[in-house]
Amino acid sequence: MFSTPVLLSSLLLSLSFIPAIPAWPSGAPASVCHTMLPGHGKEPQTLADSPYHVQVSSLYLKQDERIKVTLSSKSETPFKGFLLKAVEVPSNNIIGTFTLLEDGGDNSTAQYLACTHPQSSITHTSNVEKLGQTVEWSPPDQFTGSVVMVATFVKDGYTYWVNVTSETIQTGQKSQGLPLPRIPN
Numbered sequence: 001m002f003s004t005p006v007l008l009s010s011l012l013l014s015l016s017f018i019p020a021i022p023a024w025p026s027g028a029p030a031s032v033c034h035t036m037l038p039g040h041g042k043e044p045q046t047l048a049d050s051p052y053h054v055q056v057s058s059l060y061l062k063q064d065e066r067i068k069v070t071l072s073s074k075s076e077t078p079f080k081g082f083l084l085k086a087v088e089v090p091s092n093n094i095i096g097t098f099t100l101l102e103d104g105g106d107n108s109t110a111q112y113l114a115c116t117h118p119q120s121s122i123t124h125t126s127n128v129e130k131l132g133q134t135v136e137w138s139p140p141d142q143f144t145g146s147v148v149m150v151a152t153f154v155k156d157g158y159t160y161w162v163n164v165t166s167e168t169i170q171t172g173q174k175s176q177g178l179p180l181p182r183i184p185n
Contacts, residue, residue: 027123028083028152033094033115036083036152036162044162051077052153054084054166062172066099066138069149069166078129081154083113085121086137089146089168096147098122099136109133139171146170 028038037044057068071082086096094116100108110133113121122135139147149166 027111027125028081028113030113030115032083033085033113033121036085036150038081038083038152038154038160038162042158044160047161047164050153050161050164051075051155052079052151052161052164054149054151054164056149056166056169058169059167060170060172061139063139063141063143066136067169068101068134069098069137070132070134071151071153072132076131077155078131079153079155080127080129081124081152081160082133083121083123083152084133084135085115085150086147087150088143089148094120095143096120096137096139099138101134101136110135144172 032038051074053072053074055070055072057070061067069084069086071079071084073079084098085094086098087093088095097117097119098112098121099119100110100112100122108125109128109130110122111125112119113123115121122133124130124133137149147169149169151164152160152162153164154160
């Protein structure tokens with residue numbers, strides 16, 4: 001029979017050969033902003049099979065307006081983690097600023113991630129299952145052009161989808177106020 005120290009040593013030795021899987025239960029690090037890969041040691045799932053989607057409240061907005069961006073499940077399949085950014089089409093440069101809609105208290109499920117500038121991306125705060133997350137996004141001053149929201153959804157350690165996109169958003173000139181009518185004396 002084997003002694004307890006020999007069995008324990010064998011167990012520890014065998015565990016050392018299990019590949020390490022980086023996990024980010026409290027949110028993605030800025031180092032993955034460009035690849036959007038969570039580093040879970042497995043290839044992402046096929047986009048066509050994604051049970052999640054990225055929806056925007058409007059496909060057209062002015063420079064001084066905001067839109068709501070919602071990450072959600074198509075089929076009540078919860079996700080544990082996410083990373084969201086807005087990219088300019090066709091350059092894929094991260095653009096604009098996100099705003100959290102939550103109170104920011106202990107129950108907050110999202111936090112800012114400074115991929116290229118403050119509030120340039122959003123990620124999860126914990127690996128608690130969630131069915132949706134809504135934030136606001138605004139374009140930078142003087143920007144006109146096309147933008148797409150890009151997300152990674154993590155269902156569990158080995159099941160995730162990368163580069164799930166919204167429809168293309170067109171950003172135009174600032175809203176112009178109409179001149180006030182003249183009132184005769």
